[in-house]
């Protein structure tokens with residue numbers, strides 16, 4: 001049997017969660033991450049610890065294994081005690097049970113946002129079979145921006161692209177925006193998953209955002225760039241000075257053409 005403590009995916013996951021905490025994005029038990037595992041978990045574990053019901057039909061993911069943060073667990077504590085704060089689950093043949101293979105050794109269970117995560121995985125995999133990561137977090141500037149900026153996909157994406165040159169290169173698919181909705185429900189999960197077919201980033205008004213990617217670095221880097229653009233927007237809008245310079249639509253096209261990215265339709 002392989003030792004899970006030596007697994008690179010677990011070390012990388014802990015490091016990313018720790019970085020997110022240090023950046024101030026994941027206060028208390030805020031935020032959650034799920035990583036679809038490519039490695040064969042039979043090489044690490046030979047049994048199921050317990051079964052945990054899932055309150056929706058995850059049939060498209062039957063047999064797949066995920067490393068997931070736990071409900072009520074603090075990102076702050078993940079690095080020092082992954083076995084209490086994280087779990088590895090396999091979706092059982094019924095599609096509505098998670099088989100716990102490792103973790104939550106205090107009797108814990110997966111994040112309350114599991115429906116939104118698994119539905120987002122299904123949606124992302126349908127447009128990008130290489131997608132592996134879904135991250136939900138509460139970055140400060142992005143969250144502040146949802147208080148003062150129109151909550152539409154078009155307006156939000158346009159502003160974030162205009163703030164700095166890198167934005168359109170890193171997220172040409174833009175950010176999809178949802179209004180405030182009750183979190184932890186299948187409804188917000190379904191709404192998020194619909195948006196995830198259109199972009200890797202989904203902003204939850206007055207709450208935070210979801211980011212997806214092919215690996216942990218890609219999803220983290222995406223959120224980091226969106227948050228940086230939001231920080232700059234909030235920063236210059238707080239000066240009281242007139243906003244006199246910004247990247248024009250023609251310049252956004254110039255960047256997109258040079259870096260060979262296709263900007264989300266209908267924005268510029």
Ligand code: 2HA
Nearest residue numbers: 029030031032111183
């Ligand atoms: O898991 O962030 O949206 C805590 C949250 C809920």
Ligand code: ZN
Nearest residue numbers: 030031136208
């Ligand atoms: Zn949240």
